[in-house]
Amino acid sequence: MSAGAMVAALWRYVRPYRGVLWGAGVALVFTAGVTLAIGQGVRLLVDHGLTGDSSQALSHAVLVIMVLAVLMAVGTYARHYLVSWLGERVVADLRKAVFDHIVTLHPSYFETNRSGEIMSRLTTDTSLLQHIIGTSFSMALRSALMFVGALILLLFTNLKLSLMVLVGVPLVLLPIVFYGRRVRKLSKASQDSIADVGSYAGEIIQHIKTVQSYTREQHEQQAFAAEVETAFSVARRRIRQRSLLVAVVILLMFGAVSGLLWVGGNDMIAGRMSSGDLAAFVFYAIMMGSAVATISEVYGELQRATGATERLMDLLNVKADIPRGNGGVEPESIAGEAGARIAFAAVEFRYPSRPEQAAIRDLQLDVPAGKSLALVGPSGAGKSTLLELLQRFYDPQHGRITLNGTDIRDLDTATLRRQMAVVPQQPALFTADVWYNLRYGKPDASDEEVIAAARAAHAHDFILQLPDGYNSHLGEQGTRLSGGQKQRLAIARAILKDPKILLLDEATSALDAESEYHVQQALQTLMQNRTTIVIAHRLATILHADNIAVMDQGQIIAQGTHGELIKISPLYKRLAELQFQDFAIKKPVDES
Structure with a gap:
């Protein structure tokens, strides 16, 4: 220059x-x-x-x-x-x-x-x-x-x-x-x-x-x-x-x-x-x-x-691969009172940094509005990639993803993402106080709404024990909190946002047994009348999902309930055997 x-x-x-x-x-x-x-x-x-x-x-x-x-x-x-x-x-x-x-x-x-x-x-x-x-x-x-x-x-x-x-x-x-x-x-x-x-x-x-x-x-x-x-x-x-x-x-x-x-x-x-x-x-x-x-x-x-x-x-001069304002579809048309129907049709995707390797291959998946879907499978199977595609951090090279029949590429990205709340495996917390972190998805929430969300996520008690309660600063990336505390704050943030679509990526992986039980109860309430996709390695946390999809090497290889998958999916059966002892006795097969 x-x-x-x-x-x-x-x-x-x-x-x-x-x-x-x-x-x-x-x-x-x-x-x-x-x-x-x-x-x-x-x-x-x-x-x-x-x-x-x-x-x-x-x-x-x-x-x-x-x-x-x-x-x-x-x-x-x-x-x-x-x-x-x-x-x-x-x-x-x-x-x-x-x-x-x-x-x-x-x-x-x-x-x-x-x-x-x-x-x-x-x-x-x-x-x-x-x-x-x-x-x-x-x-x-x-x-x-x-x-x-x-x-x-x-x-x-x-x-x-x-x-x-x-x-x-x-x-x-x-x-x-x-x-x-x-x-x-x-x-x-x-x-x-x-x-x-x-x-x-x-x-x-x-x-x-x-x-x-x-x-x-x-x-x-x-x-x-x-x-x-x-x-x-x-x-x-x-x-x-x-x-x-x-x-x-x-x-x-x-x-x-x-x-x-x-x-x-x-x-x-x-x-x-x-x-x-x-x-x-x-x-x-x-x-x-x-x-x-x-x-x-x-x-x-x-x-x-x-x-x-x-x-x-x-x-x-770097151009954004996915423009922010590229659609005029109103939010009401993509998510009703019972969430939104999510469909993946012949989706194929390769990460730009790894174009030679397909992360998702010819994937077909349908999640009815208001229902829950659990994704299970070995690491690298493509589970988290599906959540990134759904939030449109990336666009698939082939196929399409729709919400209530509308291609998400026809939606404004801000409109799309406002309908969702994500609880990741490693929650992102900011160098600010608890109020700020919980309100991140809903800045205009009242103090009472924030506290109610924290109670629902079983975070209220440990927040009060912090030096300044809800005014406590969490340090860079929440370094002053344990892994379980971070996850409960992330869950509280999702509860407060009150989304139509809930995405949970190992949302309870860092919780102890008692906290996990209480948070699971909170999540069950949160998942009502919402379309939910759950990624879980611990099968005990997804036994009540409406549908379970088994993924391997970027493909759906089996779908069904826990009991059905035990019969039809060798991969799922092996995962279950590794996690449950005598599962056939302790977990009765779902014949429905």
Whole structure:
């Protein structure tokens, strides 16, 4: 991405604040003009103040310089405030735009992109852009104006010396262009390496208990040190190029100024120019040199900004595989009072990250409205995949999934998912209090409704035992709770949402026997007049399901009640034998 492309990409975020931009531009031009006018004050000071005989002329020259200094200070304040405000505002909008886009992306994107790298783009890259927009870009524009203005005033001051400057300028600009390309490549590599460091650290912190339980602290310290050294190595190469660029430009510029001083000094001695003109010329020449040196230094920062902008724009340009608003079917037409009929018709699905392996193969399944279906089978059979397809986290490559006859691809995804509540095997809890976590599916629920849902899930008692009750913060991912407590909160959240379709993925796997009994009673109440799909490895929890489907290798190989499946499904019979002793005696066969 070139600097022009970077500006074009960022312009849509700057455009709403054109008024502030114009104000900053006016302040920028004003301060540049005042700074350049100081050169004329220097000329007056030398010709009429220092070398003249009049004390009044000296006072006048000093007063002019003081007035210009005050004006420059006022203009600099306005420029710095407006440009810094603009940088903060644009980056805040950009962060919101990136996050708003991230939360709509398809889950497959996060299978192939690490969360740490995405967070680096959202934080590190945007912070870099804030510095560039709020500081470096302003400095670059100011220096460019100073350069052009000083060059014009040089032409008016002494034409011969100005022509010498014009010949030398291209020699100074060549290193900026040459080294700038190297800096841009190294800047993007540096940002990528920093993202790798953050991603690695985030993963280790997230799994710190596993790291410590396997006593891998020293290994992880060494591995992280290697990541840090890699990032430092890339940064060192970038810094070397930038430093060399600045050094070469400064050497060339001040070498040229020295040459101009020698030529101008000889002209002054010969009487071809006044000492004031020479002082003004030197002032403008130094101003040009400083401007070019500043531009060369800021140019490296702009190259880093180009790399950061490119990474952010790549993220913003990722297209969601499943659009959110692609249907106009009203919710009432897909779920009645008794839930919704769910049907899978000839469904075949392969995960984008594993296209060679079919997770679901030619699957036919029908769940009547208000009935419950249990899915059983070995790990990897495709049970959880069915729930993900039903929530439309993925679309099948072949076949269709319908709710009351309506293809879910014709529904708005938000409309679809509002009809469902999910209790996963590993509940997701947020770093907030209990109120927030329980209300996540129904933000407008009253305190009484929340407490009633917690009681129904047998979570109320342990919540009251927390340090601040329902106001207790749960820590990152609910680290302050046991596995069973997390699951009961997830069940309470589902109860509170009061969905038409209930999806339970090993919802009681982390509960002790007594808690499981009580929660099963709560779930039986919750499942009434709702279409329910239950995934369970413990067959005792699904004996009362209206229908049980046995899955293996992405297919339904048998359906029926517990008693029927004992007779017709060798796989189900083997699973039952592993879990029940004398099941034929203790669990009478269902002859119905």
